[in-house]
Amino acid sequence: MRCYLHTFLLCMIFIFFSLLYVFNQLASTLEDRDEWRVKEHEIPDGRSHDTGHLLRKTPGLAGLRDRSAVKQRRDERSHLAVVACGPRLEETVTMLKSAVLFSKKPLHFYIFAEDELHDSFRNTLGSWPQMIRATFNFTIYPITFPKDNEREWKKLFKPCASQRLFLPLILKQVDSLLYVDTDILFLQPVEDIWALLSRFSSSQLAAMAPEHEEPRIGWYNRFARHPYYGKTGINSGVMLMNMTRLREKIFKNDMTTIPLKWEEILMPLLQKYKLNITWGDQDLLNIIFHHNPESLYVFPCQWNYRPDHCIYGSNCQQAEQEGVFILHGNRGVYHDDKQPAFRAVYEAIQKNMETSLLRPLETSLQTTTHTYCGRASHLFTKRLKKSVMSITQRR
Structure with a gap:
């Protein structure tokens, strides 16, 4: 009887390990199949064949592929x-x-x-x-x-x-x-300035250009009656924002020792400085980033090129090297005769929906060389030529 019992136990152990081996082989086969399915749908840049989706792989144990690839x-x-x-x-x-x-x-x-x-x-x-x-x-x-x-x-x-x-x-x-x-x-x-978001440090939540490059003609450093950012202040005509960070940030200020959130700081700031500010909301932004300089990414003047950069002679070095990326016609210069070079660019874009605007624009700009900005107008078309060429090739 004892002999039969031993034989039965040995058989059960053998069957158990056999089943374990079979299940292990089956699992391995299914894993390989899933892995191949992922490979078949991948393309070199990491996207799936569904436009606008990525295959996102959640890290698992070392050396193992996460088979629950999620499309986002x-x-x-x-x-x-x-x-x-x-x-x-x-x-x-x-x-x-x-x-x-x-x-x-x-x-x-x-x-x-x-x-x-x-x-x-x-x-x-x-x-x-x-x-x-x-x-x-x-x-x-x-x-x-x-x-x-x-x-x-x-x-x-x-x-x-x-x-x-x-x-x-x-x-x-x-x-x-x-x-x-x-x-x-x-x-x-537009995506070129949008790409600057990826350059933000972990503390930065907004990006703007300086108000002036040349302190001798700067407004804030000569006339401001309130705090301002840096040496010459910032211009808010072009403002790139990570708004999630901005909503979460607690801002240092000169109204209370308690840091305040964005929705809490605006009205007290206006009440304190409303008799001292000239440029409205731009001045309020200067005050905020004066007290929170670590939160601001400053991009070069070529991303916010204004008449101040050429009216007394060219003073935007980045534009001299690479051209103007964004033109800012403040003070109404698109609609008067004070800066004909700015007006020529505006009218060329206003009247054209196609890339054929470049030749008539260059002709118009040749008539503006009697002004300082007109003499620098080659900076306006330097980058524009590349943009037009790119669009023409794409179409």
């Missing part, structure tokens, strides 16, 4: 915001045209405008050629300020200008955003 849609759009009030429709549309004309990747526009301008924006953008229209989406928003202080914010500097301060609180679903004034013209793809 990557947003390749550049997100661009503008605020338009009063007679700014045409100028804003020209800015948007410059953005879509040269950009290679899709765009999303966030247009904040007075109610009476909404239909005009929809009709104008909807009338563009379908090939252009397919490259962007847009959303139109009303002008919105905090109810308790709406009148004060509306009358600060220019009508609606301070709306930009509240974009992180309104567009809560947007992670990053490029804000530009209506008098901006892109001379190269």
Whole structure:
């Protein structure tokens, strides 16, 4: 009897290890099959064949591939915001045209405008050629300020200008955003400045250009009655933001020893300095980043090139080397005769939807050499030529 029991136990042990071996081989076969499936759908740059998706592999044990590869849609759009009030429709549309004309990747526009301008924006953008229209989406928003202080914010500097301060609180679903004034013209793809987000350090949440390169003609260092960033202040006409970080940041300030969040700091700051600020919301931004300099990424003047960079002679070295990337026609120079070189670029883009604008623009610029900015106008077309060539080849 004992002999039969031993034999039975040996048989059971043999069967157990045999089954274990079979299951192990089956698992190995299934793992190899899954691995090959992943390989078959991969392409060299890491994307799946589904456009806009990535195969994301979650790290597992060393030496093992995670078989639960998850597809996640990557947003390749550049997100661009503008605020338009009063007679700014045409100028804003020209800015948007410059953005879509040269950009290679899709765009999303966030247009904040007075109610009476909404239909005009929809009709104008909807009338563009379908090939252009397919490259962007847009959303139109009303002008919105905090109810308790709406009148004060509306009358600060220019009508609606301070709306930009509240974009992180309104567009809560947007992670990053490029804000530009209506008098901006892109001379190269929007995605090139959008790429600067990847250069932010872990503490940086916004990027702007200096107000001046030459302190001898600087405004803040000569006239400001409030704190400002750096040696010559910053210009907010082109402002790149990581808004997730901005919403989470607790800002140091000179009003209280307690750091404040973005939505908490704006109104107290206005109440303290409203009699001392000249440039409205830009001055408030200067005060904020004066106390939080580690939070600002400063990009070169070629990303925000204004008449101040050439009106007394060329003083933007980066533009001298690489050309102007973004033209900023502040002080209304697109609409008067004070800076004909700036006006020539504006009118060339305003009147053209195709890349044929380059030749008539160069002809127009030749008539502006009696001004300092006209003599530097080759910097306007230096980068523009490359953008036009790129677009022509792509089409």
